[in-house]
Amino acid sequence: MKILRYLLTATSLLPASYAMADATTYPVNLTNCGVEISVASAPEQTVTVGQSATEILYSLGLADRVNGTSVWFNPVLPQYAEANDEIERIANDDPSFEAVVNKRPDLVAAQYEWHVGPTGSVASRDQFHELGINTYIMPADCDTKDNSTGDDGTRTAAFSTDSIYKGITELAEIYDVQDAGEVLITDLTAREQRAIDLASSLDLPQDLSAAFWFSSTDLGVSPFVAGQLGAPGYMMEKLGIRNVIESDDEWPTVGWESIARADPDVLVIASMDRRRFPADDIEAKREFLRSDPVTREMNAVKNNRIVEMDAHAMSATMRTIYGLESLAEALSNMSFNE
Incomplete structure (x- = not known):
């Protein structure tokens, strides 16, 4: 019901010409940060390792699909504080592999490859996949980025918000909430342009x-x-x-x-x-x-x-x-x- 209420509210703000997105056809097969994943059905239980994945899922109306979070830098966005209070925070920083697995997730959504990756501090993706747990890494951490250099990685090309929108689009498809994904991207792109326009209007030094x-x-x-x-x-x-x-x-x-x-x-x-x-x-x-x-x-x-x-x-x-x-x-x- 929570997802339905979100979609009814969000889609009521769209122009009459807006076309509803097609429902997801499963399995969803993606190449995610160089790894082939196949999602057989919309995940019912998700553990997030990183605030980015957490807040995107909340923004898609999927708080009721999240049963554990970890790796927080700042308080959750205010509009999701009430929902977030009902979800277990299994760690403020890096959770253990066992703590994540014990939540029995269908999917682990991570912000950084260095948490869940080839030499992940939490675990490798293979370790989760061997247990039948799918993994998804936010593309912003691997598109145009080489994480094999150690520490925080090295960008091979400039970051673009396209990688953020790609992550939103793919997660919306995985959970079959494409309309919510399109509403979110529309809002974010408008905010992005308004900020750029504001700076352009200022008399800033050359x-x-x-x-x-x-x-x-x-x-x-x-x-x-x-x-x-x-x-x-x-x-x-x-x-x-x-x-x-x-x-x-x-x-x-x-x-x-x-x-x-x-x-x-x-x-x-x-x-x-x-x-x-x-x-x-x-x-x-x-x-x-x-x-x-x-x-x-x-x-x-x-x-x-x-x-x-x-x-x-x-x-x-x-x-x-x-x-x-x-x-x-x-x-x-x-x-x-x-």
Whole structure:
């Protein structure tokens, strides 16, 4: 009934000319992150390993098909808080293989290959498949990306939101909720364009530059910053901002002295609930930037051009579009007259 109510509400917002999508024909056969999968019927029980997969399933009206979640960076989107409270969070970070299997899922939907992949920290896909459990990895983590390089992987081409829409489309087909998928994509593409249009309407400097700081293993050491081709690179390119970090790695470590020499006009810093590293704390980030003798001399710090963004939006996820919106809005309230 929950799915039916969602679809009735969502489709009532569509123009009269909108054609309903065809029902799924099973089995659904896909090549997903280089692995052939075959889904015989719509999954009834799903465990998610990663907030991206969780929130997309919720956005498709499928919260009642999720019986376990894990790997959270930020609070769930407010509109799904009530539904999320009813679903077991089996781990805030990496769950064990046993904890996932014990939920008896039909499908494990993961955000990152490094959790569920060839050398997954949770398990390999083969380990799940041997137990008759299907796996699906969000395409945003493998399309235009080489995860064999270790750590967070290296982009082989620029991230595009097309990979987000591909994941939504494929999950909607797997669960036979194609209409909900099309409604969601329509909403996200409209939000994406509005953010781009807002930035285009602003009188921004010709060579506006920025850097994105995700976290650091300790305050003062080289931070994890966004490379050229990941989700933050997409945001900067769409809004006409130059990324001062030239690496193609997803999250390279770069010394603060090098960042200070590049002197970005804007610093975007990640806010998260996770506390794996000291710099996960947003207030610790701010205090470091204000007090460190190198960082406090940066123009972005001296002029308070520091933007807080949900960490989850800095990853290649549906929330990247929310991050694009928040960055465009922040730029609209900034002064660049030093």
